Amino acid sequence: MTNFHLLARRNLLLGEGTPLFYEKPVHIVRGEGVMLYDAEGRQYVDMYNNVPCVGHTHPRVVQAMTDQAGTLNVHSRYLHEGILDYAERLLLLHDDSLTCAVFACSGTEANEVALCMAREATGGRGIICTDSAYHGNSAEVGKLTRQDRPDRADPEIRSIPFPQCYRPMGDGLSGLELTELYLAEVTAQIEDFAAKDIPFAGMLVCPLLANEGLPGIPEEFMARAANVVRAAGGLFITDEVQSGFCRTGSWWGYEVMGFVPDIVSMGKPMGNGLPLAGVVAGKELVDNYRKQTGYFNTFASSPLQAAVGMAVLEVIESEGLRENAADVGGYMRRELKQLQAECEPMGDVRGYGLFIGLEWVSDRETRTSDREGAVRIANQLKDKGFLISNAGALGNVLKIRPPLVFQRTHADSFLTAFAETVRGL
């Protein structure tokens, strides 16, 4: 079946406009490691998918899934050791203050739990996020997304301009002055909640501001924002759906930012493609959440989730993928920065570990965003066999986020193709 026919069938069965990547979408039929293959046998280096973090179709993960699915997979209203072993191992990877876990099936569900936990603990309702965030697709979590849609406005949700160094608020400010300016935005929202008698519950952000475009975050912003939030009686939640599980070369985004949040939500890479997500927090917070809500999730905390989640942690550790992300990611960024010298549209090269953002601009002096240019590059690289995409608040940031098994050899072949592409502009 041709892609034309597949697309027509898809529009019929799943609805017009079901999201797809690339101007000419690809028809992927097989994956292995960092490689994806289309129906005609064409090979692509996957440089975008962070869900299959230990690589597509990793045999150890598939085996764990097969073994558990063939032994037992049932809901969590019976005792089962697997989920306890998994929770324990996961919690040991977190800060000592985060001692208790709640599991769910998607990042959206995890953020639902996190928001509710913060609200139940504080008795508050008001939540602060950033103005270009995405944290999930449910009605409640969706309120945190893209505050530029006024029809979604909700008095309980406030956003601040996302803190960044590339197009900062406040002309001529830098370093800690800039941090102060963004912190003042947090304080202003807290004060406005108080003025409107909306009790404050907390703040929820991706610690890397991934959807905002993975910007350079003003020094100490996250740690100090957490203090501001706590001083006002709120809780600080980090959404580690993108930043977690060694993506940055550290286990968690909050480590990169040098602070510890009160509540952490996790998702995407957690099950290497099996729907698995969760929240960790201090025991008092979780106990109170359990007590207030009686939370139960049919498919979550299952033996299957536990076995697969555990296999993912084991592979990350046994294959040294945290170290690999730091090493190969650092190499990529250094090489890309060299290329930047001769490539005007590469306004900024940013990121942490195997999570890299390239700010695409039409003018490096004025830092004018060039979304169309970024889209064109992503499509050209796809035709050369490298899958990346564009993202960010202005849609002009090339987002590079391969499975953690991405090697220097893959980086080299990408860098060659990328250099060819930008030189051919």
Add this chain to the structure above:
Amino acid sequence: MTNFHLLARRNLLLGEGTPLFYEKPVHIVRGEGVMLYDAEGRQYVDMYNNVPCVGHTHPRVVQAMTDQAGTLNVHSRYLHEGILDYAERLLLLHDDSLTCAVFACSGTEANEVALCMAREATGGRGIICTDSAYHGNSAEVGKLTRQDRPDRADPEIRSIPFPQCYRPMGDGLSGLELTELYLAEVTAQIEDFAAKDIPFAGMLVCPLLANEGLPGIPEEFMARAANVVRAAGGLFITDEVQSGFCRTGSWWGYEVMGFVPDIVSMGKPMGNGLPLAGVVAGKELVDNYRKQTGYFNTFASSPLQAAVGMAVLEVIESEGLRENAADVGGYMRRELKQLQAECEPMGDVRGYGLFIGLEWVSDRETRTSDREGAVRIANQLKDKGFLISNAGALGNVLKIRPPLVFQRTHADSFLTAFAETVRGL
């Protein structure tokens, strides 16, 4: 590890009060068909779990999962035939008017999609449910749950007393008179929305009112309620998370009720334990939903969901499980009704196919509910090796809902144990 230690560890790692079944919880380690086994090798006939609808650890489902997880599992922004084949097959099992599908990871997520779809299509906000419903655990869907919690009151959500024949509103009414009385409750809520300038979006119910206690539903109520809702510009949504996939001996609960809803949500049995859920509706509704929301769900519409969901449909059809549910369920109900003659607390024997509710009462004349009695029976049957539970608006309905592979021999051994238990009261 003893159950005492497992429970202590669970309270530490997952939080105090994480829900468990039975006064002395069971530690299940293995499943096969309708059987579950605890850590000491004790066998239980599973008569409660509708998620493993084709049986625990069904080899064909496990094989489909293994094969697909070992080939490709990636999000839905690439073209893939598997999800189209699955959507097509699933849609062919529905009424001809339901032509388009949206996939998700849990029943909660499916009901989030369904509510949003109805609201986007009608421009309305007001939703009617019943006063003892459960449709999921997110903030928005959670508003439909247990309207007796005034702290959850939301002007956009209204409930009606759930329609039933056993403890009906209106003394001495029966048949269509009773139906009219409950329909008047729907109309009253629609009129109250109008009076308060809340535009009406529709009604969401389980077509069997499963959580309400699987009551005898007054004749034609569902079909006529759908007409009332549509006449007021709303859409009628059935939540088939419990009633779908041949549980009743029909494919869908709406067939049992003799009508066709506008939007259908599905979950639990859909993936036999893999997180898989979805919504079907007419194409215009889905197209509009896609256009308004750009809905994307990282783990949904995946090749893995498609392969496993397809295997479940194939097994249901090839093993004749719809016919089995009708046959064995009918047999069980007939036998239980015979036992009812000599068992005072069995106030009512109800249900459809392999979904049976036993109303437990302290006095059959006054129909006084006996929740404690129902809990005791469930615990005693557990000790005899049969897993059921209590549910319903008053918590006094014994809920029997085994995997669809439940056979007459299983029914016979249950009936013997059940008769022994009730005679020993």
